[in-house]
Amino acid sequence: MKKLLPTSTAGSLPKPAWLAQPETLWSPWKLQGDELTEGKHDALRLSLQEQRHAGIDIVSDGEQTRQHFVTTFIEHLSGVDFEKRETVRIRDRYDASVPTVVGAVARRKPVFVEDATFLRQHTRQPIKWALPGPMTMIDTLYNNHYKSREKLAWEFARILNEEARELQAAGVDIIQFDEPAFNVFFDEVNDWGVATLERAIEGLECETAVHICYGYGIKANTDWKKTLGSAWRQYEEAFPKLQKSNIDMVSLECHNSRVPMELIELIRGKKVMVGAIDVATHAIETPEEVADTLRKALQFVDADKLYPCTNCGMAPLPRRVARGKLNALSAGAAIVRRELQE
Known part of the structure; x- marks a missing residue:
């Protein structure tokens, strides 16, 4: 029998201090060559063990083998010059120096398939693997x-589909596309954003998810959130179109956000990964706080379609804090699971 309220994370978990600088987003590697390959594998095993220990049901690589959730994928493509950099505004929030698209983009070889195969060899649990979505990819380039x-975006969708098909063949159960850009570029989301996402999942038989958050707990994002007012209704723009799409699951930010819960009603019928852990604070939620978020969500999503999750990735957090938050997520889900089964 399938477990009710299976828990998972949105993606990244903190890296060990011997691999990269702690509490730093997109920190450079401390190792090189074969040592780096081995170090990444060790970190992946460790991350898997911590998820298991915390009782996480759907496990991931914790993004231990990648430096950045978007550019690590792009680094493996031809047509992008990482030496030729321009400053662009990322998601209308902050300026960043980014690589330039100088020619036709193509995937020379699989990007994450080896890592996914390694993860699959180390667990029998369901695996979720995150890829950047087409719209978020183009927002990180000149x-x-x-x-x-x-x-x-259509070119990237084609390339992502090639990668996703091979990840599925490597034994990945859920392929998640990260699209924080869906909370910003509303016209594009409806004109072609959801359509390019559908192209990325074409022909897949494993489950597919889209993760739409308000970003990591970094200053540029928390400052932006302060400008959004008392009700964050950005999801209202993309959800109707996603509800009609072929995407199986939608992952969204809930806990400590100002997202009105009733917006989940707009994706009725989809599986919903409800973010019940705030990644923008070092305060560790209590199991009861997690349970409370899940209970509220249950008014708008059927219990068999609710997947307790984190709001976003936890890479910039101290490992102790991330561990505490994973434990709280599992314990909170267990409380609500018991209530539903009584």
Whole structure:
């Protein structure tokens, strides 16, 4: 029998101090060559063990083998020049120096398939693997070749589909596409954003998810959140179209956010990964706080479609805090599971 309220994380978990600088987002590697490969595998095993120990049901690699949730994928593609950099505004929030698209983009070889195979060999639990979504990918580049954001997004969707098919063959159960850009570029989401996402999942038989958050707990994101007012209704723009799409699951930010819970009603019928852990604070939630978020969500999503999750990745947090939050997520889900089964 399938477990009710299976828990998972949105993606990244903190890396060990011997692999990268702690509490730093997108920190450079401390190892090189074969030592780096081995170090990444050790970190992946450790991350898996911590998830298991905390009682997480759907496990991931904790993004231990990648430096950045978008650019690590792009680094493996041809047509992008990482030496030629331009400053662009990321998600209308902050400036960043980014690589330039100088020619036709293509995937020379699989990017994460080896890592996913390694993870699959180490667990019998369901595995979730995160990939950047097409719209979030184009938002992290200077597009000097295609000129049109939409054209580049369709190219990335095709490439992501190639990777996703191979991840599925490697034994991945859920492929998640990270699309924080869906909370910003509303016209594009409806014009072609959801359509390119559907292209990325074409032909897949494993489950597919889209993760739409308000970002990591970094200052640029927390400052932006302060400007959003008392009700964050951004999901209202994308959810109707996602509800009609072929995507199986939608992952969203709930706990400590100002997202009105009733917006979940707009994706009725989909599986919903409800973010019940705030990644923008070092305060560790109590199991009861997690349970409370899940109970509220249950008014708008059927229990068999509710997947307790974190709001976003936890890479910038201290490991002790991330561990505490994972434990709280499991314990909170267990409380509500018991209530539902009484």
